[in-house]
Amino acid sequence: MLVTVVNSLVIGANPPAPLSVSSISPANGSTGFIGGPITITFNKNPNGTSGSAIYVNGVTTTNAYSSESNATILSTAYLAPNTTYTFKVNKVALASLQTDGETTATCGTAMTDVSGVCQSTFTTAYLKIYSVGPAAGSTNVVGTDGTTGWNVVPNITFGTTKVLTAGQYTCSSSYYNGTSWVTDSTPGAFTNTSNAIYSLPSMIFHKSYDESHLTTYTCSVPKSIGLSTCDAGTTDTGTLCQWTFTTAP
Structure with a gap:
C-alpha cells in the first residue's frame, strides 16, 4: 500500500x-x-x-x-x-x-x-454443587490432630446462591482412639460467604490411627434445599448429597 x-x-x-x-x-x-x-x-x-x-x-x-x-x-x-x-x-x-x-x-x-x-x-442453572473440600473421596487429608487446624477446612461451594439454615450442611467423623471407634458429630456452626460458600472452621481434625484404622469424614447437604442432582463427586442417597474423605495417619 x-x-x-x-x-x-x-x-x-x-x-x-x-x-x-x-x-x-x-x-x-x-x-x-x-x-x-x-x-x-x-x-x-x-x-x-x-x-x-x-x-x-x-x-x-x-x-x-x-x-x-x-x-x-x-x-x-x-x-x-x-x-x-x-x-x-x-x-x-x-x-x-x-x-x-x-x-x-x-x-x-x-x-x-x-x-x-x-x-x-x-x-x-438450577442449584448445583460446584465443589466440595476436601474433595469427595480424598485420602490422606492432613491437619493438626485434635484441633481445628486443617490444611483444607471442610467446605462446600454452590454454583449459584443458596441460603442454608443451621444443620443443613454438616460433617461427622468416625475415628479410632486406640481402643474403640468414636463418632464426632459436632461440626460446629458453618460460616457463610456470599450465600454460596459454606465452611466448617470449628470442625475438629482427627488423624487416622494407622493404615488399618482410617478416620472417615462423612459430609452432606439435603437435596430438599433445591438440588435435583448431586455433583462434584457427591453421592445421591435419595434424600442427601453425601461425600466422604479420609485423613492421613
Missing part, C-alpha cells in the same frame, strides 16, 4: 478499527450457567472501563470488574439460580475510551445493539 505523509497527515494508511465486542461469556441466549467468571472480550484494549459502561442487571447490583488485555472480567459474584440476567455494555461510553483516534464502537455479532447499548442475556 502506498502511504504518503503530508503535514503529518497519513494518506492511504488503514484507519483504526472501531472498538467492537468480539465475544462474551456466557454467550448471548445461553442457559444453564453454573457460575464462574463473566467475561467480555474486545477486538482491542479499551484502555480502561467504567461502571456506566459495563454491567450486569437482574436481581443483583452492579458488579465490579478488572481489565486484562482485551478482555474485561467481571467479579465472580454469585448469582441466583434459575434466573435470567441481562449483560449490558454502554457503546457510547466504550467509544470514548479509545486513544487511537477512533471515536465509534460496535456491538459486533456477540451482542445485540438496543438503542446504543449492547445487550445479551443468559440464564443461570
